[in-house]
Amino acid sequence: MTPSIQATDPCVHCGFCLPTCASYRVLGTEMDSPRGRIHTLKAIAEGELSLDSSVAVHFDSCLGCFACVSACPAGVRYDELIEQVRPQLNQVELRNPWQRQLRKLLLGLLPYPGRLRALLQPFRFYSGQNLQKLARASGLTRLFGPELEAMEQLLPSLSSASFGPDLFGVFPALGPRRARVGLVLGCVQRVFDPAVNAATLAVLQANGVEVVLPEGQGCCGAATHHQGELEQTRELAKDLVQRFEDAAAGQPLDAVLVAASGCGHTLKQYPQLLNGESGFSAPVLDVHEFLISLGLSEHFRSRLKPLERKVAYHDACHMIHGQGIRSQPRQLLMTIPGMTLREATEAGVCCGSAGIYNVVQPREAAALGQLKATDLATTGADVIASANIGCSLQIRRHLAAQGKIQPVLHPMELLAESAGLLSAAAPAAANNS
Ligand code: SF4
Ligand code: SF4
Numbered sequence: 001m002t003p004s005i006q007a008t009d010p011c012v013h014c015g016f017c018l019p020t021c022a023s024y025r026v027l028g029t030e031m032d033s034p035r036g037r038i039h040t041l042k043a044i045a046e047g048e049l050s051l052d053s054s055v056a057v058h059f060d061s062c063l064g065c066f067a068c069v070s071a072c073p074a075g076v077r078y079d080e081l082i083e084q085v086r087p088q089l090n091q092v093e094l095r096n097p098w099q100r101q102l103r104k105l106l107l108g109l110l111p112y113p114g115r116l117r118a119l120l121q122p123f124r125f126y127s128g129q130n131l132q133k134l135a136r137a138s139g140l141t142r143l144f145g146p147e148l149e150a151m152e153q154l155l156p157s158l159s160s161a162s163f164g165p166d167l168f169g170v171f172p173a174l175g176p177r178r179a180r181v182g183l184v185l186g187c188v189q190r191v192f193d194p195a196v197n198a199a200t201l202a203v204l205q206a207n208g209v210e211v212v213l214p215e216g217q218g219c220c221g222a223a224t225h226h227q228g229e230l231e232q233t234r235e236l237a238k239d240l241v242q243r244f245e246d247a248a249a250g251q252p253l254d255a256v257l258v259a260a261s262g263c264g265h266t267l268k269q270y271p272q273l274l275n276g277e278s279g280f281s282a283p284v285l286d287v288h289e290f291l292i293s294l295g296l297s298e299h300f301r302s303r304l305k306p307l308e309r310k311v312a313y314h315d316a317c318h319m320i321h322g323q324g325i326r327s328q329p330r331q332l333l334m335t336i337p338g339m340t341l342r343e344a345t346e347a348g349v350c351c352g353s354a355g356i357y358n359v360v361q362p363r364e365a366a367a368l369g370q371l372k373a374t375d376l377a378t379t380g381a382d383v384i385a386s387a388n389i390g391c392s393l394q395i396r397r398h399l400a401a402q403g404k405i406q407p408v409l410h411p412m413e414l415l416a417e418s419a420g421l422l423s424a425a426a427p428a429a430a431n432n433s
Contacts, residue, residue, distance in 0.1 A: 010074045011038045017068035017078075022350035023061045026367040031058040034068035034078050041081060056094040059085050061364060063357050064226055065317035065350035079322070086228025099360065102147055106356045107229060111219035111236055113187050117163050120191070128157030150362040153401075154393045161194040168215040168247075171205055175299050178208035180251065181290070182244045182282070184258040184267065187219035189389040196389070199416035200259040200287055206421055207297045214247035220258070222266040225273065226355035237270055241279055253282040257290050259412055261319035261388040262355065268323065286319065287412065288328040288387065296335060303419040306338030311414070312381035314372070314395060315347045316388035317354070329387055329411050336418045342379035346371070353394035365394070373398035377406065384408045 017034045018024050024033035031040065037059060043049040059082070066079045092100070109115050126132050132155075135141050141152045166185060173179075181204065185197050204211050220240055221233035244256060258264045264286045270279040285293075311333055319325045333339055352358055352368030359365075373395060376384050384399070384406050386392040396408045416422050 011035065011072075011076045012074050013039075014073065016073055017071045017076075020067040020071040020348060022063050022065050022067065022352065022354075022368055023364065025349065025371075026364045027061060029058075032061045034062075034072075034076075037062065038076065038078070038081065041085070051088060051094070053094050053096075056089050059089055060095070061361065063317070063350050063352070063354035063368075065354060066321035067317065067348055067350065070321045070348065083228070086226075087230055088228070090228055102360060103227060103356070106359060107224050107227060107232065110223050110356070111187050111221065111232075113164070113166070113191055113218075116187070116191050120158060120162070123155060124158050124163075127155045146362040147359055150359050150365070153397050154358065156192050156393060156396065158192075159194070161198075162191050164190075166190055166213075166217070167197060167201065168213045168217070170247075171201055171211040171213065173208045173210045174205050175208050175297070177210050178297065179254045179294060180210040180212065182212045182214070182248065182253050182256040182280075183287075184220055184240070184256060184260075184263055185213070185217060186258065186260040186263045186389060187223075189260045189263075192393060193389055193410075195413060196259055196410040199410065199422065200257075200412040202421040202423075203291075203300075203412050203415050203419070204257070204287070206303065206419060207291065207294065207300045209294070212244070212247050212253060214243035217243050220263045220267050221273075222260075222263045223355050225266045225269070226262075230273070233266070233273060237273055237279070238277070241270070241274075244280060253280075255282050255285045255290055256280045257285055257287045259287045259387065259410065260390075261286060261316040261323065261325070262390055265318035265322040286323060286325055286328075286387075288332055289323075289325055292328040292331055296332075300419060301335065303421075304335065304337055304415075305418055305420060307336050307414065307418050308338040309383050310340050310342050310379075310381045311383050311385050312342045312344055312376045312379040313411070314344070314351065314376060314384055314386045314391055314408075316386065316391045317350050319387060320348060329385065332415060333385060333411055336414060339414070339418075342381040344375045344379055346375045349375075351391050351394050353388070353390035355390065358390075358394055366398075369394050369398035370402070373402055373404065377402065377404045382406055383414070385411045385414060387411055 021033050030036035044051055062082055068078045141149050189196055201211055218239050219236050221236035225233040267284040313330055351372035352365035357365055386408050387410055392408045
């Protein structure tokens, strides 16, 4: 861990980061706080401590939410520290065999939509059906242990759109073309909430944006990046970049967009991850920051119909702390006539999703999910807006467990609904017939 130690120097141990830290919030121990982990890193670097399994567990408890980075007055880059530590946590001796196999299974499955869809086929007749309700009510799902129970609890209803085919082709701008972009579908988002990409595409087109979707696009590598599996991340990243370059067919893109903030955070780190190898030739932007910087078109604004709803926007950690994007999703939601915004009191605290954290650390994640669901519901909102698929699944799970009925929708879905763009039919590309 030698490279990390200089980055710990600015820490003055003030503890301002502690109240914002999700792991400290639920575990309450200094070793599970940013200040404690920084202290541990220094002790390891100075030879006073070694990274064994009893120490590693306190790094595994970190969600990588980066709330501590936003809170730190001394400018400590804890995000850079934990990213340097994570690959070292994958050493065989640091986790028990069950945790190793679970992570291997998840990282061999989630980044590959084809594999994930094959595994989920039998669950079409389970998720959202009476059988699922029966299994949960009977306590059957608890028999498989907290990790598998968490997976079951997070499983959403699966529609035929969850099983593809994926959108691909060049989707023309409606009206005069104002920009030409690529759109990253996200591996989990396209399977577990395909309506988000359809809504995003429709909103972009209606704003005069031509959208390029490469055939066979894969995963951006966010899940593997978050777990310090850097070789796998680089392979996924290189494949994705190449597919966008091929699909752009020599006509430059103004931006590569994404509507899942966990993916956006990793996509924006490609220059460092790919270490000088060529990445996207266009800038990577979250769809909200792109639309605010482009400006909604007059045509689109004229389509917006009132939605008389109270909305609480959930700040995903990789959006607010990882990308510094806070105002743009709120600004877009506020363009919808009749919509009012409700603010949660703990908007900057992680919901417990954090990539695969809510499966591999199910107890801590569930405690955070309960806090988040309560906080959002207490705003009095009748709809929750979330721009990250992992957060959406986590919040839906815990709202449902509390008997709350608020739907969790992506801001693009609310914009598309207001603009009358929601349709059961898949949008048509200009060249994918
Ligand atoms: S990381 Fe920053 S906020 Fe936390 S104890 Fe150190 S200096 Fe204070
Ligand atoms: S990244 Fe989040 S969970 Fe980890 S130390 Fe920082 S605030 Fe705590």
